Amino acid sequence: MAFPKNYCLLFRCFAAAVLCLSLVGCQETGKKNRFSLWKDDSKEEIAVPAWFTADSAQKLGLRLDSLFKQFKKKRGFNGTVLVTKYDQVIYKGAFGFADFYRKDSVTVQTAFQLASVSKQFTAMAIMLLQEEGELNYDDSVQQYLKNFPYKGITIRALLTHQSGLSNYTYFADQLWPDRKKPLTNKDVVQLMVAHQPKPYFKPNVRFDYSNTGYSLLASIVEEVSGMSFAKFLQERIFEPLEMTHTFTYSVDMATLTGKIATGHTRNRQKRTTDYLDTVLGDKGIFSTVEDLYKWDQALYTQKLVKRETLQEAFTGSRPFKKQEEDYGFGWRIKPLPNGDTAVYHGGLWHGFSTYLLRNPKDHSAIIMLSNLPNGSLSYLEEIRQFLYPAPDSVKQTLAMKGKR
Template sequence: MNIIIKKIKITVFAIALTTCNYFHAQKNKPETELDIVFQNALQSKTFNGNVLVAKKGKIIYEKAFGQADASNSVSLNKDYRFHIGSIAKEFNAVGIMMLKEQGKLKLDDSVSKFLPELPSWANKIKVIHLLQYTSGLSQIKWNEVNQDSDNMAFLQKTSSLEFEPGTQYDYNNNNVFLQRRIIEKITNMSFNEFVLKKILKPIGIKNAIVDPDEKEPLFAKSFNKEGKQDILKYNISGWTALNLRDFYKWSEAINSFRIINQQSTRELFEPFSKNSQTGLGEGTIENGKVTNHIHDGAAFNYQALLISNPNLTIILMTNNKQNNLEEFSNSIESILTK
């Protein structure tokens, strides 16, 4: 652990400790206690972003803290959309399962069935391997890939896999890339259009944007701890940005099986091995209910965290990544479960 991250963790712990001492002296509503945590974090510059907390299906806290970009002149509000990093991979995973439920693919289908332009190794890779990150594909060449066509060209030139599909876990965005291309091939729609029209619109999400550019209004721009704003670039397409309410709608739709059924959701939660990620991050279903859904994501200086169970949902999104969202979620849980 480097010194900077240590300092951040110590600062967050100090904020939480100070807050808890205050709570011991004065009995406040949970909303007030949460506000103290995040107002202190804003003052100490350890959190810049948006927060939503729901308890047993009811939103009890929803606020924005800090700046929308590096100019320090535009304040965030609750309507701002954020890049959510790897959490956006949930949309292609859910899209694959939607098509499975419609009988348009099987998880045991080979990738070559849908993308015959790929080399012969695509015969070995099944759709389930893409969902569980066990395809054996090599990592994306981020320094050389500038758009989808570049990455497809690299895959077409790839002569062999790193390992036999289904035998090892490797968290790899080429698995995501091919899921999105399969969806496009089956639906005759761009993946971005499919997400907006076929996944999000039916569940009432109207404010989401896919691959927003820097001119997009109400889209938070990320910046580092020195105040330098990131240059926004999508080496591969298909990254959905959400605001707090739409993110919460998405989480609730997963939990209530509104988009895909219970069996499909269970399959997406099934990891290849212990502690490995799935298309939905990680989660469990017990007695017909989602009892746990956790997913974190990061890109540039964006970072997001979703924690959801029947009693509590926490959504944290920042455009000034400091690798401390878990500490804040722990503080929130401590306040609401004491």
């Protein structure tokens, strides 16, 4: 069957247009979904022992409720807590006030400044970019931050606190005269370029906890991704995990809706924000215990990064291991009383005291957020001993040592 010339020409034009649109569509789809083409939402399976029943979970929850009520009464704990076992929430509670002046009660939906618990999200941002081939852990910081004056410092050294760089919260006090003007991550880099504060030691010599390193990691995320660090976290972590009550600090935070805790001194006086609050990466994320539970659960999937990638974050890095604790990427690593290995982080900043511990062995977690740094979180050992009791043989050995 023959077609008229004009019809054939029209058909060819139509086919070309469809092909062109298809290619553009594929490119756009690829651009939109390139972060999630392989993502796996399925959770890592774990065997649940026969003793863990609805009844035993309830008993654990009642015991935890009793412990935390004692913390509130005798030790002044003020904040929220969520505890899980085998992926299930066995206890959730809220104590005290979000604002002591207003007598505004805390709820489990109240957002707290996470302080250094924020570092694990900064590390995840770097891992996302590494997995996508945008950077390598052993790249020099100088590849990403223009005129950065310190040689031999890698992204890995920043992640593992082995850069040797001096603390920006100290040198900024000397080099940033206008305390009414917020300090940004870019300002931290520019201060280092202009004044070159003397490092504490050469890179990769030893572990030295560094807020400077994590503020620089946030700057690297911005440079590589082409978006603000806050926007990167929102689009790549918070939104995919439906962490709807999680956000980063900003000067216009007062315009936000929802319950947000106010930081206090140990004497219950309200803490005011200052020029250092606007530096992100080392701190600055606000979240709730329920959103952090979503984060904890997501880390048992491959929704963000592959398991192999995440495992490196949970692998120790200290060259000389004289202490029980080690450090991965944004996570501290320590043994529990029962012999399991936990990953955790604590935080303390401007009236907030925070703690998040995960035990991958039994998919359990302890999440505590407080806006009253009165030392009450120092009693966490009692909670760890209750949830992860040492075997009787270990208890006997410790008892024998105590008698000597």
